[in-house]
Amino acid sequence: MDAYRGFVMFLMAAEILHYGRISEALPESAFWRFMDHHQSHVEWFGCTLHDLIQPSFSFLVGVALPYSIASQQAKEKSFSQLFAKTLRRSLILILLGIFLRSVGREQINFTFEDTLTQIGLGYPFLFLLGFRPTRTVWIALGAILVGYWLAFVLYPLPGPGFSYEAVGVPADWPYHKTGIAAHFNKNSNLAWAFDTWFLNLFPRAKTFLFNGGGYATLSFIPTLGTMVLGLQAGRWLRAGLPYTELLKRFLIAGAIGLAAGWLLTITGISPSIKRIWTPGWVLFSGGWCFFLLSFFYYIIDVRQWRGWAFPFVVIGMNSIAIYCLVHLIDHFIINFLKTILGQHVFEQFGPYEPLASGGAALLIFWLILYWMYKKKIFIRV
Incomplete structure (x- = not known):
């Protein structure tokens, strides 16, 4: 890990x-x-190795949670104590993310789309799921993905007079989609609309109109889905399963995630878009996270080839x-x-x-x- x-x-x-x-x-x-x-990062659709950094980091937060809960329970910490610590950790992550985004600026840059703030916003909910049975965790994941998808699809598409240039998107933007997929177009979707209200509640040098990259605060909800996938992986790791069974589960989960994300993309139901963390992206990137975890687990824990990984361990x-x-x-x-x-x-x-x-x-x-x-x-x- x-x-x-x-x-x-x-x-x-x-x-x-x-x-x-x-x-x-x-x-x-x-x-x-x-x-x-x-x-x-890809401009909108697709995936590069760089695009897998944030999903992997979020996924590993979930993987670590069962170990963290077990460690704290061994110290006889009560649930209320653990939850208070979780809320404190979440607040620190959010404030640290805002601080790092504000360095070099004339005033605090209240923004909530970076890795630390996204994890911080979702972490209390992940913690609560960490105490629920596996069946509930899978149901919660389904509710997160379907609910988030439905919220986007029900949000009305922009009218014919909508100015994409006013929200930083060229009129001839090559990634505009039609049909259901149009609900996930850049800076004309539910998450963008939410931020034009929410981010303007904070002191700003000028009115927030759009994020140049299309990133959004509400992405913390599907990011929670990515962390939930990691939570389940962490539970499998702690279960003491034979390595063959563990690898099989990781690889099957990875294959299902990639296939589901790909199908949702080509059908246009939920295109795989990292910048707004669509449900299709949760599944597609989650598949890659399972594969990467499989690789490191097999090489380091099964084959015991550890020397090469020491520089990474120091960083990790x-x-x-x-x-x-x-x-x-x-x-x-x-x-x-x-x-x-x-x-x-x-x-x-x-x-x-x-x-x-x-x-x-x-x-x-x-x-x-x-x-x-x-x-x-x-x-x-």
Whole structure:
């Protein structure tokens, strides 16, 4: 679990390598086009490796919950004490997400669509489901997905006079859909409408009209669905099942998720869209999460091939720390290196300058985490 978490946090931190800049400098390189593609989010439909970072992180929150509950119960903590701690943890995650999004701005940026705030908003409900039987958990997942889908479909489509340009979407946007799928179009859906009301309840420099990427606050509801999938995976892990049975369940769940997400997309019933976390995306990305968990479980726990994963474990044991480091001091680290080594030190690498400067910063981040690991300093929320 720590290795899988460390892997996805490494992918997040590796944005500092800026593969896109290398691809621009080497336009004929298919390799760097491929690397750039998988270090970027798709514009609307589809999925890249980078798009699986947030689902994986959310999924692993669910996987860890049964272990966390068991650990706290072993200390004879009451349910009310556990729930109070859960609410405190949720509030910290929400406030931390807002803080990181406000750094460098003139005033607090009240926004609730990033990874930490999304998890924080859904975590109390996940905690409550952690005490319910498996049947109830599956029913809750179905209710989340069907209910969220129905809410979108029942929200009326924009009229013929609707200005997509006014909400940051070109009139010739190539991802406009018709039929049921039109209810999930960018910045003209239920989640967008909710944010034009909700986000304007907070102090803002100017009126909120739209999110440029189409991201939305209400995505925390289907994100809860992703965490519920992780909760069930965590229960299977703690059940003491033979590894063959456990792998079979993971792989079957992964195959069902991918197939269901794909079918919902091609039929237009619920297109797989990460930016608004559609029910189709919950299932499709959840399928990939089960497959990735299967891989790490088989390699590390079954085959006992652990040495290669140690760098990821160091990162995974302090995921909140690396999240904050990357968001707060990435540019500072690179500028500090230039101050010490010379302002043009990385230019000698030519088109690979971002790889050199970003790689140096990543190494420093990892060494900080390694020092924390050796000192047994683990930041938990």
